[in-house]
Amino acid sequence: MTELRGPGVRPRSLDARALAALAANPGCRRRALLDGAGVDKGALARALGSPAAYGQSQFALARGNSFEARVKADGGLELLRLVCERLAPGTAAPEDGAVARPDLSAAGPEGRAARTALALREATAAGGWALLDHPLLAMEVAGSPAYVEPDAVVVHPDGSWTVVEIKSFPMIDGTADAAKVGAAARQAAVYVLALEAVAEHTAAHTGRPARVRDRALLVCPKDFSNLPTAAAVDVRKQRATTRRQLARLTRVEEIAAALPPGTTFDLRLADDGQTPTRPAAELAEAVDAVTAAYAPECLAACELAFHCRRRSRQDGAVESLGRGLRGELGGLRTIEEALAAAGGAPGADPDDPAVQALRTAAALRAAALSGRAPRQGEDTCH
Amino acid sequence: MSLIETLARMEAVAAGRAQPLTTVRHRHLAERPLVLVPLTTAGEAGAPLGALVGTDREKPLLLTVPQPRDRDLRFGFLADLAEAVLPYVDGFADDVEFEERKETDAETGQKVPVQVELCTDAPQVIVPSAAGIDYVRLLGRSMRFRRTAEQEPETPHPAPPHVPLLGRWFTHLGERARVPGAGLLLSMTGLLSRHWATGQSVLEDQHLGALLAWITPPPGVPAPQAAEYAEAARDADGQLRCPPAGPATDPAFDNRLLAPAMAGYDAGLPGAEEALRALVESQLRPTWDAVWQGIDLLRGLPEGARVADRWKRDRWSYTAHRDRIRAGEPPQPKQDDAVTAARKLAAREAAQAQLDAQEALDDPLVMAARRLAGEALYGTVTAVEMAFSEGRRPMPRPLVTLHTDDRPQLSEGVKVHRPLADGRTQTAEFVGYAAGEEGAPVVRLTGGMGRSRTPEPGSVPEPGETTCWTLFEHAPRGGPGLPEPEDTPWTHGGPPSGPGDAPPAAPDPVTLEDFL
Numbered sequence: 001m002t003e004l005r006g007p008g009v010r011p012r013s014l015d016a017r018a019l020a021a022l023a024a025n026p027g028c029r030r031r032a033l034l035d036g037a038g039v040d041k042g043a044l045a046r047a048l049g050s051p052a053a054y055g056q057s058q059f060a061l062a063r064g065n066s067f068e069a070r071v072k073a074d075g076g077l078e079l080l081r082l083v084c085e086r087l088a089p090g091t092a093a094p095e096d097g098a099v100a101r102p103d104l105s106a107a108g109p110e111g112r113a114a115r116t117a118l119a120l121r122e123a124t125a126a127g128g129w130a131l132l133d134h135p136l137l138a139m140e141v142a143g144s145p146a147y148v149e150p151d152a153v154v155v156h157p158d159g160s161w162t163v164v165e166i167k168s169f170p171m172i173d174g175t176a177d178a179a180k181v182g183a184a185a186r187q188a189a190v191y192v193l194a195l196e197a198v199a200e201h202t203a204a205h206t207g208r209p210a211r212v213r214d215r216a217l218l219v220c221p222k223d224f225s226n227l228p229t230a231a232a233v234d235v236r237k238q239r240a241t242t243r244r245q246l247a248r249l250t251r252v253e254e255i256a257a258a259l260p261p262g263t264t265f266d267l268r269l270a271d272d273g274q275t276p277t278r279p280a281a282e283l284a285e286a287v288d289a290v291t292a293a294y295a296p297e298c299l300a301a302c303e304l305a306f307h308c309r310r311r312s313r314q315d316g317a318v319e320s321l322g323r324g325l326r327g328e329l330g331g332l333r334t335i336e337e338a339l340a341a342a343g344g345a346p347g348a349d350p351d352d353p354a355v356q357a358l359r360t361a362a363a364l365r366a367a368a369l370s371g372r373a374p375r376q377g378e379d380t381c382h
Numbered sequence: 383m384s385l386i387e388t389l390a391r392m393e394a395v396a397a398g399r400a401q402p403l404t405t406v407r408h409r410h411l412a413e414r415p416l417v418l419v420p421l422t423t424a425g426e427a428g429a430p431l432g433a434l435v436g437t438d439r440e441k442p443l444l445l446t447v448p449q450p451r452d453r454d455l456r457f458g459f460l461a462d463l464a465e466a467v468l469p470y471v472d473g474f475a476d477d478v479e480f481e482e483r484k485e486t487d488a489e490t491g492q493k494v495p496v497q498v499e500l501c502t503d504a505p506q507v508i509v510p511s512a513a514g515i516d517y518v519r520l521l522g523r524s525m526r527f528r529r530t531a532e533q534e535p536e537t538p539h540p541a542p543p544h545v546p547l548l549g550r551w552f553t554h555l556g557e558r559a560r561v562p563g564a565g566l567l568l569s570m571t572g573l574l575s576r577h578w579a580t581g582q583s584v585l586e587d588q589h590l591g592a593l594l595a596w597i598t599p600p601p602g603v604p605a606p607q608a609a610e611y612a613e614a615a616r617d618a619d620g621q622l623r624c625p626p627a628g629p630a631t632d633p634a635f636d637n638r639l640l641a642p643a644m645a646g647y648d649a650g651l652p653g654a655e656e657a658l659r660a661l662v663e664s665q666l667r668p669t670w671d672a673v674w675q676g677i678d679l680l681r682g683l684p685e686g687a688r689v690a691d692r693w694k695r696d697r698w699s700y701t702a703h704r705d706r707i708r709a710g711e712p713p714q715p716k717q718d719d720a721v722t723a724a725r726k727l728a729a730r731e732a733a734q735a736q737l738d739a740q741e742a743l744d745d746p747l748v749m750a751a752r753r754l755a756g757e758a759l760y761g762t763v764t765a766v767e768m769a770f771s772e773g774r775r776p777m778p779r780p781l782v783t784l785h786t787d788d789r790p791q792l793s794e795g796v797k798v799h800r801p802l803a804d805g806r807t808q809t810a811e812f813v814g815y816a817a818g819e820e821g822a823p824v825v826r827l828t829g830g831m832g833r834s835r836t837p838e839p840g841s842v843p844e845p846g847e848t849t850c851w852t853l854f855e856h857a858p859r860g861g862p863g864l865p866e867p868e869d870t871p872w873t874h875g876g877p878p879s880g881p882g883d884a885p886p887a888a889p890d891p892v893t894l895e896d897f898l
Contacts, residue, residue, distance in 0.1 A: 053614055057636035060425030170427035172523060173716040224427050224524050296583035306614060313395075313606065321391050322583045328388060335392045342389060357754070361385045364750035369402065 004037040004256065006266025011038025013109065014146035020186035021301035022141070023245035029255050030292035031302060036144045036252030039265045041303040047267050047276040047283055050306035053299075064168040068151065071166050071219055071228045075099060076131040076152075079164065082230040083154050083217055087162055100130040100155075109147045112136040117198050123155040125206045130155040137194035142249040150191040154217075159208050161199065163191045163216040163235075171220040171229050181218065181233065188216035189238035193246075214239065255290060263289050295323040330354030383584065386751040390579035399605040400578040400596040405747050407683035409573055410565040410693035412506035415677065416470050417442070419510055419669050420517050421662060422629040423450040424636055428524040430459055431631065431640075432662035435466050439674040446662045448647045448655050453539055460525060461542035468544055471505045471551050475704050478502065504566060504693075504700035507555055508677070510590050510627035510669050511571045517629040518567060519556030525549025526713040546713065553714050554703045561730050563692050563737035566700065570676040571627075577683060581606060589613055590627040590672050597679060625665040627672070635665060686744035692737070720874035721867045732860035739856050743801055749850070753788045758852040761786035761823065763843045765816075769826070778837045782849075783816045783824045790823070790853060798825055798851040806830055807856045808841065825851070 005011060014022075014035055022031055034041055045052050071079055074096075081093040102119035106112045116135035123130035132153040139146055152164040165188045169180045195212045202210040215232040222229035263286050267276035276283075287307065294308040294317070302308075312320040316334040319326055330352060332338040341348035341355045342362035348355045383391075387403060394401045414437050423429040432446035443466050447459045478499040487494045509515055526549030528541035555567040575587045580596035587593050591612030599605040612624040620634050631640070643661055646654040718726065742749045742758065752758040761784030770776035792798075792812045800808045808830030816822040831837035843849050868877045 051614075051616075055633040055637075057424035057631070057633040058641055059423055059636055060633075063425035168425055172427070172520070221427065296585045299585065316395070318392075320583070321388070321395070321581070322383060322585075324383065325388055328383075328385060335395050338389075339392050339396055342392075357385055358389065361389050361750075361754050364754055365386055365389060365747065368405070368746040368750040 004265055005039055006264055012040050014141060016148045016187040016190040019141060019146065019190045023242045024301065025293055025298065026245040026248045027293040029250060030290045032142050032249050033252055033255045033290050036142050043267060044265060045303045045307055047280060048307050049280055050310060052303040067168045067221055067226055068166045070226060072133060075101060078228060079131065080129060082219060082228065083162060086217060086230050086232045087215060094129045098129060100128060102130065102132060104132060104135055109136060113138040113147060120155065120198055121202045121205055124159050124202050124208055124210045127157055129157060137191065137198065139194040139197065141246060143251040143253055148190055148194050159210050160213050161195055162213045163188050163195065164219060165216055166219045169220060170223060171231065172223050176220055184218055185233050185235050185238045186242065188233065189235045189242045192235055192239050193243055259289055295319050297323065384751045386754060387579055391581060394579050395581035399599055400580045403579045404577050404745050406686040406745050407680055408576060408686050408689060408741050409568065410689050411680055415506040415508045417508050417673050419666050419673065420514060420629045421631055421665060422517060424631060426450060428520050429456060432666060433463065434666045434670045435463065437470065442670055444659065444663050446659045448658045449644060457542055460545045464544035464548035468548055474501050474503050474505055474700065499701060501697050501701045504697045506565055507567045508673060509569050510673055511588060512569050513629060515556065515559050515567060515569050518552050522549050522552030522556050526553055550707065550713050558699050562734040565693055565696050570673045573680055574676055582609060590669065591624040594672055594675060625668055627669045631665060688740040688744050719867060721864055721870050724864050728860045732858065735858040739854055739858060743856060756789055756791040757854055759786045759788040759790040760848060760850050763845050763847045763849060766842060766845060778831055780827050780842050781813065781824055782827060782843060783822060786821055786823065792823055796853060798853055799856050800849055800851050801856065802830060
């Protein structure tokens with residue numbers, strides 16, 4: 001893996017957002033390998049001449065941070081009140097001082113993950129409320145370790161754990177943008193999966209039933225204010241999807257083993273640590289050595305998407321027009337092939353239902369565009 | 383995406399430019415639309431940064447908020463926006479015609495015809511993209527519960543006059559935009575992608591610049607390259623050459639240009655406000671021009687025959703909201719009650735069915751997709767056999783044999799419909815296949831022939847005539863009626879509480895250390 005990254009390059013850790021994106025496209029070996037090896041895809045995309053289009057505005061960042069700080073202020077009392085209100089109706093919110101806030105600082109990700117596991121075990125054994133601020137959880141992805149960091153985890157007195165996701169998009173009159181809630185739910189599902197492994201250990205060690213609640217708490221600003229409000233989000237479906245997709249991920253070692261010997265994604269950064277000195281053509285060759293599964297959805301989720309899109313368009317792949325096309329067009333893989341089949345080229349199998357449908361569609365479209373009725377007589381329809 | 387659209391997209395890739403998806407324009411385009419290009423501040427809900435607005439493409443009104451976190455500056459912006467938009471919206475209110483409508487008389491319970499006003503035209507607001515429509519809705523929500531100083535002199539931070547009124551209109555436009563085929567509030571990306579198929583995916587079509595690049599690539603540049611340039615090309619400072627159509631700004635613009643300019647404004651530097659205005663305009667102006675370019679393109683298409691019918695519904699919608707405001711009704715509630723919500727959904731479903739039918743009837747290219755799906759057929763009449771219904775008064779029920787290459791999904795007794803030259807619809811039912819051949823369906827005409835024993839001349843197709851039959855209704859109606867709000871069953875929350883015992887929609891609380 002170090003060889004793939006290049007000597008002296010620190011691996012980038014996988015966050016839950018990247019994991020959720022990876023799970024949304026499990027067939028992409030390129031992404032699995034680059035993420036698994038901890039390659040900085042953003043820098044790679046810039047070096048390839050197809051930089052990613054997204055970043056974060058400092059206004060959004062400042063607002064997000066100030067909102068999170070506000071939610072967790074006063075020892076997390078406001079947060080615990082929301083947890084009780086949304087997830088444990090009927091129970092009284094804990095008093096000030098009744099919430100344990102274990103210190104989770106430690107050296108290195110392994111240390112922090114171990115510290116988190118210990119804190120969870122202690123809090124569960126103590127049988128009270130506890131709020132873990134930015135715990136670090138370890139999980140295995142495609143055979144390599146990844147660390148994810150939820151905004152917070154709340155331990156209930158009954159030994160159950162709740163994932164808390166704090167977002168700065170507004171919840172107006174009790175509803176929020178469905179796409180953003182969906183993304184938050186997929187992220188929360190990754191945290192739930194990572195916590196489940198810890199819960200198993202904890203139950204075995206403490207003898208107390210420890211379980212992760214399958215409803216995460218989404219905390220957002222209420223309406224147009226910055227007062228927090230919350231909703232319970234059922235993540236069972238996302239958890240099942242993510243679990244299945246992560247299990248389907250080809251093991252990174254297998255992908256790496258299939259690469260030509262000597263393949264590396266090293267940018268050979270100059271001494272300033274920023275300018276890549278490796279020729280783009282050489283890098284492109286290395287990237288192309290591992291296959292990608294490009295779909296337009298990648299544009300919103302992967303730094304390399306512009307590069308993959310260019311390749312996909314050069315190849316004339318039908319997926320570049322939409323993921324669903326592949327199913328519609330059956331065995332026709334490229335736009336050229338599909339158009340040839342529609343035009344009645346001899347190469348296409350005339351018994352293939354996809355080819356038949358395309359030919360009918362092409363004849364109908366041509367007839368409608370040429371403005372004449374398909375058969376003799378006047379077109380009374382229009 | 384239908385297979386015909388998929389094919390059109392592939393043809394666009396091969397041709398290197400967008401291909402037509404329709405032969406006519408399926409949306410009403412006002413003579414004098416109001417174009418609104420808003421920009422918002424990242425991370426803040428409903429904190430506008432600026433906007434270009436107006437009906438004159440050469441002279442847009444530029445409104446900016448130099449510091450979006452300042453409540454007074456935001457209110458100033460909204461007041462200016464209200465002054466720019468409300469005269470346009472109200473400008474259609476007094477030009478009315480009279481329509482006759484049947485209403486239930488409160489005393490006798492009988493349906494009696496009444497004369498009601500219908501505005502002869504209605505406003506049309508065009509925003510760049512679908513996100514712009516959501517933003518109009520969001521602004522509407524943020525404004526309509528505000529209280530002006532006149533309403534509540536004691537409340538801190540009173541809203542300027544007209545702002546709540548603009549909120550109600552924006553809310554109405556935003557709600558109307560959810561009705562398929564409606565035209566009071568439209569997005570340019572939605573309009574263009576309805577009429578042209580590009581060689582990129584539906585997701586990429588959301589980018590107005592890229593979409594326009596596919597439809598009218600600059601001379602000498604292939605469309606895919608032009609689209610990529612519009613999407614991602616950056617100058618030496620890392621700024622996009624074609625700013626996004628908003629309302630969200632580009633993060634690189636926020637971080638490198640906007641944030642320093644705002645800091646300068648906060649520090650009270652001379653000329654900082656002008657610099658900010660220029661910055662915001664530099665992001666808005668290209669989108670403003672792109673929207674007008676799109677309007678030009680759409681004007682080049684002939685309007686579909688049934689578009690005016692749908693626009694009339696928009697005029698009804700506008701007139702109804704005008705009446706609600708004139709009657710002094712309170713602003714739209716934050717959440718609809720069960721009956722209103724069910725009504726809205728039913729109306730949208732009916733509008734969708736109607737839109738699908740009307741677009742197909744107006745446009746052979748849209749009809750082609752329905753024929754491919756087995757929902758319509760073109761057939762040449764090969765034989766007509768006179769027959770009569772059984773009963774005391776036999777009526778003509780001629781049997782018409784067709785020849786078709788289409789493969790409609792017919793089964794015995796299925797109703798089919800045919801448009802007649804005078805705009806009426808003739809109904810028939812499928813009887814079977816002549817001589818068992820798939821390409822020779824026989825239908826029995828059941829209507830559209832007048833009331834006498836002999837069919838009206840021209841109402842029965844002649845042999846040799848090409849006819850178009852659809853399996854869908856031409857004027858689909860919604861499902862059964864819904865109960866009145868006061869009869870809402872308990873399963874759906876029961877009758878809504880009356881105006882007396884429900885607290886009026888409270889304005890959003892104003893918190894002290896609010897960013898907003």
